[in-house]
Amino acid sequence: MPNQSPQVLVAEEEQRLNGGPVINDFSIQVATVNGSGSQSSNTVLMRSIFQMGIPVSGKNLFPSNIAGLPTWFTIRANRDGWIARRKEIDFLVAMNPETAREDVMNLDPNRVVVYEETLKLDQYRRDLAFFPVPFAKLATEITPDSRLRKLLANMIYVGVVSELLEIDPAETETALTKQFKGKAKAVALNKTALDIGSKFAKQTFDRTVVPYKCQRMNATKGKIIIDGNSAAALGCMFAGVTVATWYPITPSSSLCETLADYMKEYRIEKDGKANFAIVQAEDELAAVGMAIGAGWAGARSMTSTAGPGISLMQEFIGLGYYAEIPTVIFDITRVGPSTGLPTRTQQSDILSLAYASHGDTKHIVLVPASVEECFQMAYDAFDLAERFQTPVFVMSDLDLGMNNWMADPFKYPKEKFDRGKVLSADDLKRLGSFRRYADVDGDGIPYRTLPGTNHPAASYFTRGSGHNENAAYSERPDDYKRNMERLNKKYETARQHVPPPEIQYATGAKIGFLGFGTSHWAIIESLDQLQREYDTSVSYYRLRAVPFTKHLAEFFERHDRVYVVEQNRDGQMGMLIKLELPAELARKLRSIRHYSGIPIDARFVTDALLAAEKGGQN
Amino acid sequence: MPNQSPQVLVAEEEQRLNGGPVINDFSIQVATVNGSGSQSSNTVLMRSIFQMGIPVSGKNLFPSNIAGLPTWFTIRANRDGWIARRKEIDFLVAMNPETAREDVMNLDPNRVVVYEETLKLDQYRRDLAFFPVPFAKLATEITPDSRLRKLLANMIYVGVVSELLEIDPAETETALTKQFKGKAKAVALNKTALDIGSKFAKQTFDRTVVPYKCQRMNATKGKIIIDGNSAAALGCMFAGVTVATWYPITPSSSLCETLADYMKEYRIEKDGKANFAIVQAEDELAAVGMAIGAGWAGARSMTSTAGPGISLMQEFIGLGYYAEIPTVIFDITRVGPSTGLPTRTQQSDILSLAYASHGDTKHIVLVPASVEECFQMAYDAFDLAERFQTPVFVMSDLDLGMNNWMADPFKYPKEKFDRGKVLSADDLKRLGSFRRYADVDGDGIPYRTLPGTNHPAASYFTRGSGHNENAAYSERPDDYKRNMERLNKKYETARQHVPPPEIQYATGAKIGFLGFGTSHWAIIESLDQLQREYDTSVSYYRLRAVPFTKHLAEFFERHDRVYVVEQNRDGQMGMLIKLELPAELARKLRSIRHYSGIPIDARFVTDALLAAEKGGQN
Amino acid sequence: MSLTTQQPPAAAPKNVNRLGLTMADYKGAESTLCAGCGHDAITSQIIKAFYEYGVEPHRVAKLSGIGCSSKTPAYFLSKSHGFNGVHGRMPAIATGVMLANKSLISIGVSGDGDTASIGMGQFVHLLRRNVPMIYIIENNGVYGLTKGQFSATADLGSKAKSGVMNDLPAIDVCTMAIELGCNFVARSFAGDPKQMVALLKAALGHRGTAVFDVISPCVTFNNHEGSTKSYKYAKDHEELLHEISFVPFFEQITVDYSDGETSDVELHDGSHIRLRKTDKGYDPTNKGEALDTLRKCQELNEFLTGLIYINEMKPDFLTLLNMTDEPLATLPQERVQPKEDDLREIMAELM
């Protein structure tokens, strides 16, 4: 957690602008159209700030199409390390004629606008600082190729913005070189564009008018920038995944695509052969079916999808639960229901995962909040799936999965894999026989053998229909009940093995937040706001897995009201919690919900909490 | 509800046998193998008792295969009208060599066994009344055809049992004639078998040894016997269903199969053409997709399935919810998870239905408890689906759907269909235009037009992705939120339109039962047991739909503890209730769960309640 | 598609069709696809064909799955109802729609991913049933909307932009359709507007599933060198079966068609398709020849365009179901609710 800055009495934003330049605390929004190649420019801009040692985050708000529609990329730089979304934009780069007017109208007073000169945006407002730039014209100086010119205009704005924000040109150049690594021609061209931009700005504008400045600090040293899907892919690779099956869907596709890239680099053996298989399936039913087949046969298997895929996988998930087959399923959630808003973020698949499939079923769900946890929980999921012989979900979201996040480098996992209770031919020689679904150890987890095990007692028959402890077909009521009760016990055992919550008890706090996943970043900033602005201490419970651990009740016991913060309409995690807690604790549960598809921000959380606390505290 | 008999002090069962013959209160179990043709015999036997005016129910416990495996058919006759399953068997007909020993061993003392002589079952117990019959030999008297002989042996036991129970032979003959209606040869053959059986019994046995007797009474006059799936099919037909799509699955297949039979009889127009379409789809995804397509185009459409089908339909259900398309989905539930026990009963798809599909979704679920309600709710479901423009579920179960139940004849529905808010070309002429997803009436329900409507303003575009009130594509956060909030409002509106609960407040009762579906029959009998045997008054709330109505909180307010009785492991309806009630009421919720796949019985409910009440009442 | 029997207006004014509608009446919302996308070219030809044929917009149901291609129904015929369903399951929706209202003219637009990957099962069964509709596959060999992964129609050896080679054989939707009994199978190319319009009109005159596979290059993800679904590759490897022209039922057949160079096929609604044979000579009513020709072209990496197979004798699904003539959707209660006596009779049976 970042250091908390000293308490201030009025809303920070207005204050800042009146008291001279704001150092390392601002947000930039680049408004453009997708497919216009601005992605690399934005990355270079973000990286430049990062390299100056300033904490930074980048969020891409993009449409569900391929090219030509409005897209907004927001960079937040914050000296205190707050990297949640911030609603207010300080510095707008208006490149999209279609939205430019609305983009400008939405700004608070005294903000900065860099824009394509011909859009004449200064006609709309008098209370903003306008910086018109003839991007198209400047680009013609570099190349006659019109397609290339469009791309280079993007790098020109990086030059302009860098100059105005006083970003060290050396850092921008480094970032640029990294971005186009190995492509000398692209580096050279883009460097020219960058220089044209900064030169133009230097010659044309008075940069002291811009109240936001970058100053070198030391808060990012040794850190990496990565998106959650890549982090999860690395977690899978280092967990020794051997079979990955998937079907393309936003926002999950990049998980398996990145995995494939890394695996080709690090998991090809000396003889040129792959020690893994990655298969693009024909749909999600096939993807999860393959993962389950592979898990049954002993591979560390996985698949990755989003809401619609989870819906399609329901039947197979029930088979995995009931026949007890390990596999790992990533759900990178987006806005539902149905196709919903496929390129917007939400945490609304919780119920679909926790009780996935018809009949009595309950599942393990890991919920990462950071890219570090995407890595670590992806890794852990394989151990848990094999330990508990069941499908294990990792529930990330679009915001975490597809955006770039700053993080400490991932730690190499040194433990031995937990491959679970698998009996080898040697074990069987010793034991003579085994009963596939018997609860030998009293933890609800049975033993299994893998197909191919060379021992006459190894084989057993797996089915999604009724079976007894010997895996023989059975419709006997007592066999059925015993088995279902053991499955329940297994789930109970899992409570002690899933990642425990992170809890922060604020001294004297009567109220607490409960959050999970990406809501975390808004919550911790809100904690700071509440402390500084309202002198209000709030505890914080960060849930990291379903089923819940014993800590949950304790947290509720120690507070009068617990605000569950989540990004969905129905308060789905709150629902799970209500079901779990005794009623006298459940009554303390309150709900803060943000579900517009835009990442939740701290001010929303703070305001919602204050309103609720004011509204009546029973 | 049947009349409650006078209070008795000790458990009824033992009592009965000591005090002379037990009149009209016993259960018969026929143990046989499936595919052996005993179904007709059992129906004849059940009908004979029914025709004597005695309340009766029949339950078939059959395996998930086609022929040759153990099957038990149980008939319960009860003068007080209790027709739930009763655990104890009074009269066993042991026709299956494979299970005969176990069947006999499971009986309480002093019970009656009719059996194939050669099985020598009298060797196993001394405390039962044994009636050996040479079925095979007797059958040879009728025909040399060995396959036919096997079938006829079944009718011979009907003759034997009728004689021993003193069933009026005229009634048996009537029942037989009805059963083989129109097949004179079959009637004659079976009549011979029946006579041989009763003659043999008369000549060989002293029927006064049998303590169970049938005596004519007047409790079934004017009643019908029907299974829940046929009743639902009739409900659909009288609701004017026009498109029914389905994929075979136990225990739901007979719903659409019966529907097809009835429709061919009553829904073919004078010119020989059908005013309906029934399509066997290639799977459940297609079945529900067709139903949704048809619902969109304006048909009263439906599909029917069981748990695995519900899992497969999840994606389409979310589309139906979000794009607001009416259709009716029957889930005739069976034992899950996965394939589970496909021929056994359970109520375990509740969560899968109530929140079906990824994202924030909530659905209307109707829960019939009786064949009358199967008829009525099937009918109502079409009105509700069109009124609320959303998929509506009817959740029945195997016990209700596939077994024969006594009932009052169904009442003809005289109301006009509620086709919901559909604008015709004339309406549009008047209005000029319409906005597909606008909440004009403040109830959350928008207006729609049907494809084919001949007006230039009629068309709109339906999608599962984000849309605004005009049905135009939109990714705007405000459009999305407004729409989702309207959907929520629609769900709230539905509370006033779904079938309300049936509530029975017992005077002075501090505790209550909450039940639904087939658990009803065990609960009402348990209420009687508790009253008679333990002088305990218990209230009863029979839930008939999700979402819940305002009555729910009231019921919880008026009692200290409410026992939710359900047939699943996880107490799924209790979970829904917990989520709905304020915590101070939710704390009163207790759970009684029966989930072995065998229908729940009154004694189980009574014992569970007593144990819980004893165990600690806070 | 059983179409209106309206007569052509005596002296039709210019720039309107026989219904008096302009081309603008057949347009839709503005496309949000990439500039140059093959799908947009197809959209234009749909607009043109429906305009020229004079289809009543309110009788059309536009259906689709999910993908760039599946978005296009929003871009034509804004006066028709449209339904953009879920990925790969348009056939089920289309079947339901046609059951509910047989008087509609369904046009479905799908992608190769939508049809040949996730949607294969439903596609097969739609064909087996012969549900009356036009089914267009905007075939680019990739998943456009999810950014360029290979689909199941990607050709063996085709190169992705990243350089990765596809090593699985392509599924040929036309072969599949013919094998499954589909009685109208055509293939065209987004770069050949004239052929496309003729075939679309023929599809409108047909009753049954009309499968129309259109090679529709994805300029963003699959139009590079090495791709076998690029504009260039398609142009270079097109194997034209015949010149095709269309004579609608409401126009007099004037030209003499016993001429050896052309042959005529009469469609269900009385329209005519006129085929001017190329040097090959090709009989699209011969199933065996159709399949053989497809196979041979496949082996040569050519792609065949034209009307590949047609059979106007096969009954469609709705005919098989022997449904009443009016749309089921709007039958009045009196017709679909049996009488009180009927219920009484049924109850008596159960007593």
Add this chain to the structure above:
Amino acid sequence: MSLTTQQPPAAAPKNVNRLGLTMADYKGAESTLCAGCGHDAITSQIIKAFYEYGVEPHRVAKLSGIGCSSKTPAYFLSKSHGFNGVHGRMPAIATGVMLANKSLISIGVSGDGDTASIGMGQFVHLLRRNVPMIYIIENNGVYGLTKGQFSATADLGSKAKSGVMNDLPAIDVCTMAIELGCNFVARSFAGDPKQMVALLKAALGHRGTAVFDVISPCVTFNNHEGSTKSYKYAKDHEELLHEISFVPFFEQITVDYSDGETSDVELHDGSHIRLRKTDKGYDPTNKGEALDTLRKCQELNEFLTGLIYINEMKPDFLTLLNMTDEPLATLPQERVQPKEDDLREIMAELM
């Protein structure tokens, strides 16, 4: 199926195979199917073929969907692992199993409902990938387990027990398989044990998906007059392509096979299939001929049995994936977890 390379025991004792196992070692639990069900006949031939071939039971994975047919893996090879999954999705499971452990020999048993109705999509894509496995369709034209509804392989005009006629065309899984590039396609009849065993052994010698469509009458729901999948109908309409015999790789080829009356096909594992031509003369390595022959028989309502198509040159899916030789499932941690330095390198890249 790449099989063991063990040599045959020098002088094998009677009633044991080359592994020294008896027929009993290949049996399973007692069948619970109806007496006389075609599926039980197939079960017996699987037992026989695996016994005679000398397959090591522990290397076999038995896979299935849901249905009477799908139950049968419980009735053979009880010393092998079995997995009875969900309805219609066995292909996905099989693919996963083979990816996890390429040394396994997968035998899948499905029904016509399981494969051609709900499972069609997965079946098509399994074939497209050419996943190495034996895929048996126990084809009875009905859904046995749900009591006799028509499946998608029910023939046009076939009568149900209730008298209802099927008015949709049958899907021919063999044609489908060949079109989709499957390189081993055979058809047989539950009433012809000899042919079945020979074809099963050939399937064992093949590498790739071996599709084996067996007409397997359902005595309870589809064996009546008017059914086209009854024992009688099948016998009356069988069109035998050739007498077939099998010479396993471990037996000397003794007979001279240049004899004009027979032809020999060498399988992947070195075994041989010997075909004694019937009067027709038929080359199962010719795809066009195979498809034509199937089509012609279809038109005549005959059903073709024998090895319909074979192509031993096509690579299977695992080969295409260029996977390491050992089963992925049991690779040790050291091999599948990159080193600490690798992570450091990756992290450095991201700084």
